[in-house]
Amino acid sequence: MSDTPVIIPRSDHPISRKWISQNAIRVLYRLKESGHLAYLVGGGVRDLLLGREPKDFDIATDAKPNEIKKIFRNCRLIGRRFRLAHIHFHDEIIEVATFRSSITDEESAVETAAKGPADALLPTHDALPVDSTASGPPGFAAVSAVQSSAHAERPRPPRMLKSGDGMILRDNVFGTPEQDAIRRDFTVNALFYGIADYAVIDYVGGMEDLRKGLIRIIGDPVVRFTEDPVRMVRAVRFAAVLGFEIEAKTYEALLDHKDKIALASPARMYEEVQKLFLLGEGEKTFQILRHTGMFGVLFPHVDAWIDTEEEGFPHIWVGKALEWVDTCVQAGRKVQPHILLCLMFGQYVEKKAARLRSGGMAPLDALDTAVAEFLAEIVTRVQVPRKVALAIREILWNQGRFEKTQGKAPLYFLRRPGFADAFEYLRFTSELTGERLELRAWWKEFIRAHPVMQGEAAQPPEKHAPAQARRPEGQKRRRRPRRRGPKPGTPKT
Numbered sequence: 001m002s003d004t005p006v007i008i009p010r011s012d013h014p015i016s017r018k019w020i021s022q023n024a025i026r027v028l029y030r031l032k033e034s035g036h037l038a039y040l041v042g043g044g045v046r047d048l049l050l051g052r053e054p055k056d057f058d059i060a061t062d063a064k065p066n067e068i069k070k071i072f073r074n075c076r077l078i079g080r081r082f083r084l085a086h087i088h089f090h091d092e093i094i095e096v097a098t099f100r101s102s103i104t105d106e107e108s109a110v111e112t113a114a115k116g117p118a119d120a121l122l123p124t125h126d127a128l129p130v131d132s133t134a135s136g137p138p139g140f141a142a143v144s145a146v147q148s149s150a151h152a153e154r155p156r157p158p159r160m161l162k163s164g165d166g167m168i169l170r171d172n173v174f175g176t177p178e179q180d181a182i183r184r185d186f187t188v189n190a191l192f193y194g195i196a197d198y199a200v201i202d203y204v205g206g207m208e209d210l211r212k213g214l215i216r217i218i219g220d221p222v223v224r225f226t227e228d229p230v231r232m233v234r235a236v237r238f239a240a241v242l243g244f245e246i247e248a249k250t251y252e253a254l255l256d257h258k259d260k261i262a263l264a265s266p267a268r269m270y271e272e273v274q275k276l277f278l279l280g281e282g283e284k285t286f287q288i289l290r291h292t293g294m295f296g297v298l299f300p301h302v303d304a305w306i307d308t309e310e311e312g313f314p315h316i317w318v319g320k321a322l323e324w325v326d327t328c329v330q331a332g333r334k335v336q337p338h339i340l341l342c343l344m345f346g347q348y349v350e351k352k353a354a355r356l357r358s359g360g361m362a363p364l365d366a367l368d369t370a371v372a373e374f375l376a377e378i379v380t381r382v383q384v385p386r387k388v389a390l391a392i393r394e395i396l397w398n399q400g401r402f403e404k405t406q407g408k409a410p411l412y413f414l415r416r417p418g419f420a421d422a423f424e425y426l427r428f429t430s431e432l433t434g435e436r437l438e439l440r441a442w443w444k445e446f447i448r449a450h451p452v453m454q455g456e457a458a459q460p461p462e463k464h465a466p467a468q469a470r471r472p473e474g475q476k477r478r479r480r481p482r483r484r485g486p487k488p489g490t491p492k493t
């Protein structure tokens with residue numbers, strides 16, 4: 001790491017403006033015209049340098065959030081842990097962040113704080129609407145470079161807030177471009193691209209690590225993983241998706257400190273889990289997570305179950321499910337989170353349900369209990385939203401319906417909104433286990449023979465079944481009650 005950055009001129013790197021979103025270019029120019037520094041940063045620059053299509057374009061600037069808001073009418077400020085500006089365009093949101101600085105230990109002058117459940121104090125999502133009245137909770141070290149004493153009766157929230165354990169709870173201390181680069185997670189994620197001269201600016205040796213294919217944390221790995229344990233999960237994701245190695249010291253710290261992942265916000269971890277397994281390299285990601293023991297921290301019960309053997313074979317279900325999901329994603333199909341989780345953990349839940357049934361529980365109750373138990377097992381690590389949990393339960397519930405191939409039942413099932421998800425699960429399970437293959441073939445034929453019905457199932461109910469059509473026969477339409485008395489404003493006679 002050096003004070004003077006390495007500047008890679010346009011002639012020496014492959015980034016062309018053609019590959020950058022027009023909206024991002026517009027934002028960069030507008031900030032520059034308003035007298036500010038502004039760079040394209042993060043994964044966008046990394047991916048462009050690797051010849052990959054970036055997922056999104058992030059911008060960093062010296063303009064403060066309120067200044068950004070004044071420059072762009074289409075701007076919304078979001079986030080508490082990390083305050084950001086979102087510039088809204090017709091089909092895209094460009095994220096603009098003010099350069100940050102991480103406060104050093106000397107500056108922080110951390111008051112000794114009672115240790116507590118830091119996790120409970122993190123916002124459930126990074127991008128929560130700003131709550132300007134929130135202040136640091138008691139028992140935690142509040143570190144603020146700019147905390148105002150003028151507002152004694154209503155103190156401003158601290159810009160930097162760390163738990164007694166060193167975990168970052170809020171992170172809004174503004175800084176220089178260099179400070180901003182070194183507080184990012186990995187060297188390959190800390191490269192800047194500017195429109196003033198189209199050069200790439202490298203403060204942290206990111207270009208060299210890109211060439212070597214290394215995921216290297218910036219700074220002391222133990223400090224950086226303690227500040228934010230989600231960085232460990234991100235390291236694995238980038239290694240798998242980019243096909244990179246995790247650098248030796250980074251890897252060592254990850255092995256030693258993986259248990260801290262359990263301290264991260266479960267809601268944030270749910271978002272990360274989707275990124276881990278839905279980017280087309282889920283199976284590879286899973287192998288690295290298992291190898292490092294991180295899968296066991298995230299999903300301890302499932303991890304233990306994978307290690308048990310059935311008929312002499314360890315459970316291969318989760319890896320096979322992820323291979324299936326990867327094939328879909330690589331073919332350009334979007335896999336919804338409830339399908340992902342159901343495919344990954346379906347067998348684990350079904351085995352639980354089978355045990356409950358053999359203990360005398362009714363089948364649907366057993367399934368409900370099994371799903372609830374599974375969610376309770378993971379909720380302190382990964383918090384699955386209720387809507388997603390219900391969708392998982394519905395897929396498993398619906399599996400029994402495939403057996404009913406007589407009378408009107410198949411047509412009725414086909415028209416239900418949950419049919420497609422349930423059938424996806426049947427396709428996967430029959431392929432993996434070799435069971436129910438005939439049933440799957442029967443349904444495939446049935447679907448082919450009823451294309452219209454399938455179309456109907458795919459549409460929202462109101463489109464093909466207007467309110468009148470759904471009214472039971474013989475029931476009259478209710479009229480709006482007639483207004484009694486004169487209309488408001490009618491002169492009294």
Ligand code: ATP
Nearest residue numbers: 042043044055056058183184185189190228230231
């Ligand atoms: P992706 O391709 O998945 O979007 P990304 O690198 O752009 O990858 P983002 O989550 O979009 O990842 O974050 C943008 C940038 O913000 C990162 O490249 C990194 O520089 C920085 N960043 C994100 N999360 C962290 C973190 N937990 N700690 C430090 N820096 C982070």
Ligand code: MG
Nearest residue numbers: 043044055056
């Ligand atoms: Mg990104």
